[in-house]
Amino acid sequence: YIMTIIKKMRKLLYIFAFLFTCYVSGQQEFSYGVVIGNSFYTIANNNGTNSMNTDDYSTITFGGYGEYNFTEKTGIKTEILFAKNTFFYYPTKQPFEMNILSISPNFKYDFGETYRDGFYMLAGPKLAFITGVKSEGEDVKDSFETFNLGAQLGFGWRILKFFDIQTKLDYELTPFFKLNNGNKSNFFGAVISANIDLSRVLSNN
Numbered sequence: 001y002i003m004t005i006i007k008k009m010r011k012l013l014y015i016f017a018f019l020f021t022c023y024v025s026g027q028q029e030f031s032y033g034v035v036i037g038n039s040f041y042t043i044a045n046n047n048g049t050n051s052m053n054t055d056d057y058s059t060i061t062f063g064g065y066g067e068y069n070f071t072e073k074t075g076i077k078t079e080i081l082f083a084k085n086t087f088f089y090y091p092t093k094q095p096f097e098m099n100i101l102s103i104s105p106n107f108k109y110d111f112g113e114t115y116r117d118g119f120y121m122l123a124g125p126k127l128a129f130i131t132g133v134k135s136e137g138e139d140v141k142d143s144f145e146t147f148n149l150g151a152q153l154g155f156g157w158r159i160l161k162f163f164d165i166q167t168k169l170d171y172e173l174t175p176f177f178k179l180n181n182g183n184k185s186n187f188f189g190a191v192i193s194a195n196i197d198l199s200r201v202l203s204n205n
Contacts (some may be wrong), residue, residue: 029075030069030125031200033162037193039083041170044186052096052177052185054087056196061191067108069115077122078105085187097141098176099132104152112158116197119157122168126150130176148174148187156195164195 039061045051061083069075085098104126112118128148133141154168168191175184 024025029069031197032065033067033198034062034064034198035079035081035193035195037166037191039085039170039189039191041085041189043087044188045183051090051183052087053090054085056086057189058085059085061193065195067116069108071108072115073110075108075110075115076105077108078103080104094135094157096133096135098130098144100105101131102150103127103129103130104168106152106154113128116158120155122154122156122166124152126152126170128172128176143177145174145176145178147173147200148176150174150187151165154191160199162197164171164197165193167192 063081071153084144150172156166178184
């Protein structure tokens, strides 16, 4: 089962790499950059007796993005981000550290006079892959759902020629943890980030 998930993850990364290569061929429409921010999260449980909870509520997230505009107003912005969420199992207070790789292909609508200029909105799916989970030094990834599907809605603002401030609401539609009795837990929250457009920095356009 784990090998199947890994193979699916590799296929998705290959597809993204292929799309990335295609985007590069359209130099006027494609841009890329780095993302640095903070992920604020909490956990929704459908059972209060045996559930997952968190004390930290936030974690550093970082990665990169590729963006392609179809028109002067619309485009696709795909982010690949890494984060580490910490939480515990109630009532035993057993701690967990979870490493997550997420891929978010979002539709983007830009309200500026030209694309990548001013205020914009984003919406789309998020694919989350749990790459590792540890509890008190032990590998416990097999106890969790290693692939999760989520939805995102957000907005941003290009405040400088190559610098965006962005906020996205984030809700996982599928649980990262579930039991045979129907109990399950989902992450939801928001990501606030700074996006640096390296394509403009390097081209000086």
